[in-house]
Amino acid sequence: MTDTPRSTKSVSKAATELDAIPDPRSEFPRPLRLPLHSDITEELIEQLVRGFYTKVRADPELGPVFAAEIGEDWEPHLGKMFDFWSSVTRMTGRYRGKPNAVHSRLKGVEPEHFLRWLTLFRETARDLCVPEVSAIFIDRAERIGESLQLTMFFDPVNPGRILDLREKAG
Numbered sequence: 001m002t003d004t005p006r007s008t009k010s011v012s013k014a015a016t017e018l019d020a021i022p023d024p025r026s027e028f029p030r031p032l033r034l035p036l037h038s039d040i041t042e043e044l045i046e047q048l049v050r051g052f053y054t055k056v057r058a059d060p061e062l063g064p065v066f067a068a069e070i071g072e073d074w075e076p077h078l079g080k081m082f083d084f085w086s087s088v089t090r091m092t093g094r095y096r097g098k099p100n101a102v103h104s105r106l107k108g109v110e111p112e113h114f115l116r117w118l119t120l121f122r123e124t125a126r127d128l129c130v131p132e133v134s135a136i137f138i139d140r141a142e143r144i145g146e147s148l149q150l151t152m153f154f155d156p157v158n159p160g161r162i163l164d165l166r167e168k169a170g
């Protein structure tokens, strides 16, 4: 039994047409996906993540929750967070985790922890970035925090349990 040979002409034509369409599954770096701001470098992300988690570790409310999960060796978590923020703000696609699933299995986390998390994150971002850039990080953190909160705590019988994480104007 022999296969009928395919027309190489139509295959190569199809490939040429497809080449013009960016493949959403292709590996980074993707030249068409630019950072949200030219100031957002990998160095800035590392500074922000390290600065933020230094505060988290020392915080009486958040510190114990993280300590219970992470223990002493913070580098693997920090590495994940560099990838996460690089994906969110520089479009590198480096982060491949599932934050909603990870947070859903955490013990002892309450909606109020998200308010504290965001307070420390805003402080750190504003210390390290120009206002236009801190606003980008803060906006993304608030939105992702909302999504995490909904996965973790949404209860149609008690919808008030979900807290508004947006900073009040003024």
Ligand code: HEM
Pocket: 062, 065, 066, 069, 070, 076, 077, 080, 081, 084, 097, 098, 099, 102, 103, 106, 109, 113, 114, 117, 141, 142, 144, 145, 146, 148
């Ligand atoms: C806007 C809010 C937040 C964002 C954007 C965020 C983001 C993330 C991300 C991306 C991860 C890595 C998940 C993975 O792939 O393993 C993570 C892990 C984790 N988060 Fe959050 N998080 C937020 C709020 C919180 C809060 C409020 C708490 C608890 C008080 C919390 C506790 C943790 C812990 C304990 C881990 C696991 C650490 C590890 O084992 O690496 N997070 N978070």
